[in-house]
Amino acid sequence: DGGITQSPKYLFRKEGQNVTLSCEQNLNHDAMYWYRQDPGQGLRLIYYSQIVNDFQKGDIAEGYSVSREKKESFPLTVTSAQKNPTAFYLCASSMSRDRDGGYTFGSGTRLTVV
Amino acid sequence: AQRVTQPEKLLSVFKGAPVELKCNYSYSGSPELFWYVQYSRQRLQLLLRHISRESIKGFTADLNKGETSFHLKKPFAQEEDSAMYYCALYTGGFKTIFGAGTRLFVKA
Numbered sequence: 001d002g003g004i005t006q007s008p009k010y011l012f013r014k015e016g017q018n019v020t021l022s023c024e025q026n027l028n029h030d031a032m033y034w035y036r037q038d039p040g041q042g043l044r045l046i047y048y049s050q051i052v053n054d055f056q057k058g059d060i061a062e063g064y065s066v067s068r069e070k071k072e073s074f075p076l077t078v079t080s081a082q083k084n085p086t087a088f089y090l091c092a093s094s095m096s097r098d099r100d101g102g103y104t105f106g107s108g109t110r111l112t113v114v
Numbered sequence: 115a116q117r118v119t120q121p122e123k124l125l126s127v128f129k130g131a132p133v134e135l136k137c138n139y140s141y142s143g144s145p146e147l148f149w150y151v152q153y154s155r156q157r158l159q160l161l162l163r164h165i166s167r168e169s170i171k172g173f174t175a176d177l178n179k180g181e182t183s184f185h186l187k188k189p190f191a192q193e194e195d196s197a198m199y200y201c202a203l204y205t206g207g208f209k210t211i212f213g214a215g216t217r218l219f220v221k222a
Contacts, residue, residue, distance in 0.1 A: 031208055035212075042120075042200060042212040042213050042215055043200070044212075045209060048208050058209070102148050102150075102202075103150075103210070104160075105157050107157045108157070
């Protein structure tokens with residue numbers, strides 16, 4: 001069953017800690033994305049990657065880092081530098097040559113700072 | 115500036131009534147627009163894209179370049195249409211801008 005798997009579903013972080021959110025896809029998609037979803041603000045792009053070993057900052061990259069060592073995986077690290085990390089994080093993927101096909105999304109990770 | 119605006123945070127209609135979810139965009143190039151839907155306890159998923167000119171689950175959306183709009187319409191709303199709807203604009207370079215979303219509530 002092809003798709004995107006995000007884990008964990010819920011994550012609690014103490015202030016000052018770094019945490020890593022997992023995103024894995026078996027769709028053979030070239031491009032992967034991380035979005036942050038806040039109430040009333042829609043989805044905002046954090047980072048995206050078109051191919052392995054390459055990634056670009058989105059609109060709100062400060063306080064976040066990513067890696068793309070494998071085509072299937074695009075983990076997101078929320079660092080202690082992120083001022084307001086409590087949010088719902090969505091991972092997505094798409095075929096790079098078929099952007100008109102839209103995105104496939106994961107089920108999301110809800111991060112809460114305690 | 116590139117922007118997607120969904121003016122209604124919440125839209126409530128009765129079952130069987132027509133529904134229109136508004137989306138306006140600001141973009142200097144040739145727009146590629148999408149509607150995504152998120153049903154309760156399900157993941158966000160693509161509903162339709164303007165380039166396909168398709169009808170999905172009875173919904174249609176027409177791109178109006180003169181009014182810079184891409185409103186989502188359905189002639190007869192069903193209770194199962196209740197969900198969060200997002201309009202999205204592909205701006206090139208693998209970047210897509212999403213609107214803030216409209217929650218549709220269809221009353222029995």
